[in-house]
Amino acid sequence: MTANVSIQSVTQTYGAALALDHVSLEIAAGEFVVLLGPSGCGKTTLLNLIGGFAEPVSGKILIGGKDMAGVGPSRRPTTTVFQDYALFPHMTLADNVGFGLRMRGVAKAERRAKAEEMLALVGLPGKADRRPHELSGGQRQRVALARALAVSPDVLLLDEPLGALDLKLRRAMQDELKAIQRRVGTTFVHVTHDQEEAMAIADRIVVMSAGKIADIGPPREVYLHPKSLFSAAFMGEINQIPVIQGQSPLGPVAQGTGTLLIRPEAIGLTGTLPLGPCRVEDAAFFGTYVRAHISPLAAPDLRLTVHLPQASSSAPGDILTLFATDHVILEA
Amino acid sequence: MKLLGWVYLALGYAFVFLPVVVLVVFSFQDGRLPVPPFQGFSLQWYEKILSDSGLMTALWHSALVAFISSGLALLMGFLAAHALARVRLPGSVLMRGLLIAPMTVSYLIIALGLLTTFNQTGVKLSLITAGIGHVVINLPLCFAIAFAAMGDHQKNAERAARDLGASEVQVLWHISAPMLAPALAAAFFLSVTFSWDEFIIAFLLTRFEVTLPVEIWSMLRSGLSPATNAVGSLVFLVSISMVFLLEIFLFRRVK
Amino acid sequence: MSIASAERKLGWGLLAPALLWTAAFFVVPFLAMLALSFAHMEGRAIVSGFDPGNYIRAFTDWSQLKALINSVEITVTVTVISVVLAWPLAAIIAWQVPARFQRLALLMAVLPFWTSYVVRSYSWLLVLGKNGVINKALMGIGVISEPLALASTRTATVIGFVHFFVMLLTLTIYANLIQLSPNYARAAQDLGASRWATFVHVILPLTLPGVITGAFVTFVLCIGDYITPQILGGNTELTLPQLIMLQMGRSGNFPMASALSVVLMGVVTVAYAACSRWLRLDRL
Numbered sequence: 001m002t003a004n005v006s007i008q009s010v011t012q013t014y015g016a017a018l019a020l021d022h023v024s025l026e027i028a029a030g031e032f033v034v035l036l037g038p039s040g041c042g043k044t045t046l047l048n049l050i051g052g053f054a055e056p057v058s059g060k061i062l063i064g065g066k067d068m069a070g071v072g073p074s075r076r077p078t079t080t081v082f083q084d085y086a087l088f089p090h091m092t093l094a095d096n097v098g099f100g101l102r103m104r105g106v107a108k109a110e111r112r113a114k115a116e117e118m119l120a121l122v123g124l125p126g127k128a129d130r131r132p133h134e135l136s137g138g139q140r141q142r143v144a145l146a147r148a149l150a151v152s153p154d155v156l157l158l159d160e161p162l163g164a165l166d167l168k169l170r171r172a173m174q175d176e177l178k179a180i181q182r183r184v185g186t187t188f189v190h191v192t193h194d195q196e197e198a199m200a201i202a203d204r205i206v207v208m209s210a211g212k213i214a215d216i217g218p219p220r221e222v223y224l225h226p227k228s229l230f231s232a233a234f235m236g237e238i239n240q241i242p243v244i245q246g247q248s249p250l251g252p253v254a255q256g257t258g259t260l261l262i263r264p265e266a267i268g269l270t271g272t273l274p275l276g277p278c279r280v281e282d283a284a285f286f287g288t289y290v291r292a293h294i295s296p297l298a299a300p301d302l303r304l305t306v307h308l309p310q311a312s313s314s315a316p317g318d319i320l321t322l323f324a325t326d327h328v329i330l331e332a
Numbered sequence: 333m334k335l336l337g338w339v340y341l342a343l344g345y346a347f348v349f350l351p352v353v354v355l356v357v358f359s360f361q362d363g364r365l366p367v368p369p370f371q372g373f374s375l376q377w378y379e380k381i382l383s384d385s386g387l388m389t390a391l392w393h394s395a396l397v398a399f400i401s402s403g404l405a406l407l408m409g410f411l412a413a414h415a416l417a418r419v420r421l422p423g424s425v426l427m428r429g430l431l432i433a434p435m436t437v438s439y440l441i442i443a444l445g446l447l448t449t450f451n452q453t454g455v456k457l458s459l460i461t462a463g464i465g466h467v468v469i470n471l472p473l474c475f476a477i478a479f480a481a482m483g484d485h486q487k488n489a490e491r492a493a494r495d496l497g498a499s500e501v502q503v504l505w506h507i508s509a510p511m512l513a514p515a516l517a518a519a520f521f522l523s524v525t526f527s528w529d530e531f532i533i534a535f536l537l538t539r540f541e542v543t544l545p546v547e548i549w550s551m552l553r554s555g556l557s558p559a560t561n562a563v564g565s566l567v568f569l570v571s572i573s574m575v576f577l578l579e580i581f582l583f584r585r586v587k
Numbered sequence: 588m589s590i591a592s593a594e595r596k597l598g599w600g601l602l603a604p605a606l607l608w609t610a611a612f613f614v615v616p617f618l619a620m621l622a623l624s625f626a627h628m629e630g631r632a633i634v635s636g637f638d639p640g641n642y643i644r645a646f647t648d649w650s651q652l653k654a655l656i657n658s659v660e661i662t663v664t665v666t667v668i669s670v671v672l673a674w675p676l677a678a679i680i681a682w683q684v685p686a687r688f689q690r691l692a693l694l695m696a697v698l699p700f701w702t703s704y705v706v707r708s709y710s711w712l713l714v715l716g717k718n719g720v721i722n723k724a725l726m727g728i729g730v731i732s733e734p735l736a737l738a739s740t741r742t743a744t745v746i747g748f749v750h751f752f753v754m755l756l757t758l759t760i761y762a763n764l765i766q767l768s769p770n771y772a773r774a775a776q777d778l779g780a781s782r783w784a785t786f787v788h789v790i791l792p793l794t795l796p797g798v799i800t801g802a803f804v805t806f807v808l809c810i811g812d813y814i815t816p817q818i819l820g821g822n823t824e825l826t827l828p829q830l831i832m833l834q835m836g837r838s839g840n841f842p843m844a845s846a847l848s849v850v851l852m853g854v855v856t857v858a859y860a861a862c863s864r865w866l867r868l869d870r871l
Contacts, residue, residue: 053773073777080777086770090792099788100778151778337679344676345696348754351710352699354720358713366713368723412605419598431605434613436855438811440828441848445616448623448841468612471605500597529704532813545705552709552818556716564706571701579694 002186003064003077003154004029005050010059012045019045021211022059029064029154032181032188034198037208037234043191044159046208050189051157052076064154074103077154081161085144087132093119093143094128100151118146121180138169145177149184156181158190162197174200195235199223207231224263224326232261232330239264239304243329249299250275258331262324265289265307271323275304280318283308290314294322352568359561366558377562387563390547394528397459397543401466402474402523408467409474410516414508417482418490428479435472442468443536450537457539465533470523477522481515482508521578525571624845633842641846654830655850661741661826662810665748666802672749673756674798680757681764693761697754708818711747712738715819739821747819748809755808756801763797799862806858811851827851 005027012020020042027033035043048054049061052073061068063077073080079100087096095102097118098111106114116128122142132140141161148156161177162170178201181188192198198205199219207215207222207230215222215231226232229240241248241260248260253273267275276298283292289307292314296302306322308314358366362374381387412431416424434442446465447457455461486508493507494500509516531545538546544567551560624642626635645651676696684692699707714720715737722734737743771793775785813828820826825833827847834844 051777053777073773074779074781078777080774082770082774084768084770086768086774088771088774088789088793090795099775099780103775103779103781103784147774147778334683337683340675341679341684341692344672344679344753344757348696348699348750350720351707351714351750352702354713355702355706355710365718367716367718368720408605408608411601415598415601419594419601421595421598421602427602427606430614431609434609436807436859437617438807438828438848438851438855440811440813440831441620441852442613442616444831444835444844444848445620446612448845449612449616449619451841452619464612467608471608475605525701531705545703548703548705548709552705556713560706560709561713564703564710567703567706568701571703572698575694575698575701 001152001154001184002029004031005155005187005189006060006062006065007046007050008060008062010046010049010056010061012042012049012054012056018211020049020056023211023213024059025206025213025216027187027189029187030185032178032190032201032203033206034202034204035189035191035206035208036193036195036198037214038193041208042211043208047080047157047159047189047191050155051078051080078157079148079151079153080157080159081141081144081148083160083163085132085140085161087140087143087147089132092129092131093124093135096132096143097128097147097150099147104151114150115146118150119143121149121183122146123176137165138173141165141173145180149180149186153186155187155189158188160191160193162192162194170194170197171200177201199235207234209234225328226261226330229259229261229330232328237264237305238262239267241302241304249302250296251298253327254329256329256331258329261328261330262304263326264291264305266326267294267304267306267322267324268308269320269322271325273324273327275322275324277319278304278322280314280316280320282316283314294320296322355561356565356568359558359565361558361561364557366556366561377558378566381559381562381566384559387544387547387551390542390544393459393541394544397463397466397534398524398528401463401527402470402520405467405470405523406474406478406516406520409471409476409519410478410509410512411504413475413478413482414504417479418487431475432472434468435476439469439530439532443533446533447536457537459538459541459543462534462537462543465537466527466530469530469533470526473526474519474523477515477519478512481512486511518578521574525574529567529571620845620848623842624849626842628838628840628842631839641843642850644843645846645850650825651830651847654825654827654847655854657741657824658810658827658851659854661744661748661816662806665745665752665809666805668745668749669752669756669805670798670802673753673801674760674794676753677757677760677764681761689765693758696757699750700754705814705818707751708747708815711743711750711819715743715746738819739823741820741824744816744820744826747815748812751815752805752809756798756805759797759801759804760794763794767793803858803862807855810854 007023007025009022009024010020011018011022023042023046035046037043045054049056050063052068052071055069068076088099091099094112094115097115101111101114112128116125119125119128122145124139124142124146132143135143141164144161162173165173174197190201202219204217205215205219205222206213207228209230214228215226222231223235226235232238239262241250241262243253243256243258243260245257246252246255253260275296278294278296281293281295281303283290286307289310290312292306292308294304294306296304297319314320357370359377360373360375361370362372362376415421416428421427443465446461446468450457450461489511490503490507493503498506529545531549534543535546535549548560548563551557551563622635623633625637625639626633627638627640628634645655680689680692680696702710712719716722717734717736717738719738721737722731725731726734767790771789772785775789780788811828813832816826816829827850831844831847831851834840834847
């Protein structure tokens with residue numbers, strides 16, 4: 001019902017383009033891993049390789065310790081939730097969900113029972129005789145999930161499954177997806193380009209860029225202590241301040257040369273790294289916080305984005321003494 | 333599996349092209365029968381048909397009927413499609429059905445109906461009556477293509493033009509028609525090829541002046557002849573030239 | 588005058604030419620033909636009235652009924668063979684030919700469409716005739732000693748039709764296949780289906796609407812065609828359109844020709860009803 005996945009130095013090319021460049025990744029059994037990155041970063045390619053829809057040019061993929069080379073998608077212990085769901089429009093929901101079992105020679109009554117059970121699991125009880133075109137986008141997504149889970153795969157692959165849903169529905173489905181994963185205990189590998197979605201559901205996030213892994217770790221780790229500029233910027237807005245031989249425009253910060261990274265919400269009236277008095281350039285109310293641009297008086301050319309508390313009533317021209325917490329220095 | 337696919341494809345092409353190749357090859361036959369053996373290369377049959385005034389007149393008639401009837405069908409079809417796509421009218425579904433209906437009726441029946449009507453009303457058969465029949469068969473085609481091509485994008489642009497003070501005629505002429513140009517051109521040329529090649533309506537609704545397919549039909553009655561091959565090959569050449577020109581100049585640009 | 592009624596007036600104005608044309612040259616002629624089908628002949632004169640005799644004759648007179656049966660038999664045969672031949676052709680072009688050559692491959696597969704309609708049947712005569720290419724070739728390599736009677740048979744009619752409709756169906760089925768998401772097949776395989784199971788349970792049913800639409804168009808065009816059976820089938824057996832032309836031409840029996848035309852439309856209507864569930868005529 002669950003298995004680990006071991007990706008060992010996998011390379012994939014499309015013509016002359018390098019889609020994956022010696023990618024290695026260990027996914028534990030029962031883990032919820034999210035592959036995150038912009039389009040063209042190789043995340044979907046990696047998912048397709050795990051699912052067996054393509055073979056890597058070099059490298060190995062092991063699922064549950066077994067080498068998957070030459071094993072087609074129909075014989076792999078994986079199933080996929082496709083981005084466009086690929087529900088069979090000519091079949092009822094019960095037939096869609098029971099399809100995998102039918103291919104495994106399971107008798108009709110048993111298939112029906114399992115399909116109803118799975119549909120109940122994803123929150124669609126009693127809809128077994130509907131057809132896909134009668135459902136909303138969110139409901140189709142659930143059916144696709146039920147269909148993929150019905151054959152009790154060791155590893156479930158999800159290719160941007162929430163991409164076609166509107167924002168509100170997407171946030172609701174994230175929670176549900178996470179809950180379902182906990183209940184079934186299957187290893188989930190989920191592809192998305194939405195970092196909020198990734199943080200909401202992942203045990204571990206794998207940030208990918210240009211065919212390589214740019215960062216990897218639990219959401220908190222990746223967000224607060226990014227290991228690359230790419231992942232720092234991709235996970236959310238961040239101020240980047242150049243550091244040359246330990247000197248930043250704000251004063252000495254560390255040894256070496258690189259970039260000082262500070263999240264907008266990590267700047268406030270208290271903290272570990274003093275920014276000194278800063279002039280507020282502009283401020284706008286954003287609901288949960290006040291978004292402002294500031295310039296430290298010590299470095300008037302520097303323009304930092306900060307999230308001040310909701311209650312703050314800063315106006316342009318105000319001078320605030322600010323500090324930063326959770327700052328990270330990436331050496332170049 | 334892959335090899336099997338290529339073999340099937342090759343056989344498919346062979347089947348599809350067999351009669352065409354035979355037609356073209358034996359149009360160069362240096363003999364009186366367009367069947368094997370091939371007795372040598374000759375252009376005599378092309379000379380013969382190109383100097384056959386009956387055939388050339390028929391060709392001219394065909395072109396005339398095709399272009400005029402297609403133009404009419406396109407104009408009426410476009411205006412009707414514009415009206416039905418834009419203005420909410422009572423019974424619009426019914427009217428759409430009525431305009432499409434001739435497409436589902438055999439040409440033979442359309443021809444027979446028109447022949448009956450013309451006979452009863454004393455209308456003399458001519459190229460005009462055949463042209464009327466061709467408009468009947470091409471109007472649904474032009475209407476359907478124009479109607480399908482009118483999307484929301486188009487409607488918004490038309491609304492914007494009206495908002496900027498364009499009259500309805502100006503909207504049609506400056507916005508709708510240019511935006512639909514590829515679809516309208518496709519509809520027109522499809523109509524031309526259908527009309528140009530149509531036999532049964534032209535056969536039943538003309539008398540003294542005939543179109544090319546009817547003229548070819550009467551050539552067939554005198555048995556097999558390389559002259560018929562030559563006519564067929566020429567028609568084929570003209571048609572595919574048109575198709576390739578369309579493909580190159582029209583559909584390339586759309587993409 | 589309100590804006591809505593001005594709009595409506597304009598709409599009717601734009602619609603009027605097409606509607607009037609269709610009414611005058613399609614609806615009225617059809618009604619005239621319908622009325623004529625209930626008339627009868629006295630000598631060479633047409634006597635109008637309400638006489639169902641033509642219809643009774645169409646279904647009881649063997650020579651008339653046989654034409655109807657022939658037409659239906661030939662049309663069904665042609666439709667089935669064409670679908671079975673065209674489906675793999677369309678699939679190979681859609682799935683096996685590299686994407687950038689597909690348009691060309693398709694264009695080539697339907698190129699003979701553009702030969703003159705009359706000439707297309709005639710050129711099959713050159714292939715199938717007594718001294719035609721096939722007989723000469725087979726005799727040349729010594730497979731047969733006497734020419735096969737290929738032309739002027741039902742087989743020749745069927746071949747001529749199949750040639751045309753394979754091209755038509757390849758187009759419609761290809762259009763259907765190419766817009767199928769590749770994820771359908773991948774999903775089926777992912778869930779454990781073999782290639783064959785994927786084809787039977789997923790791909791084939793998904794192409795059914797396109798196939799049925801193409802088959803219906805084939806049916807309509809085939810059953811109403813006069814040229815192909817006339818040139819290739821000869822006069823050994825008559826189809827309905829041939830009989831209609833005979834009634835009109837030789838005996839000037841317009842009422843009978845009209846009645847047979849109505850019967851022909853009836854057959855098409857029955858075919859339409861049979862497959863209307865799957866028909867997507869708007870997708871053509």
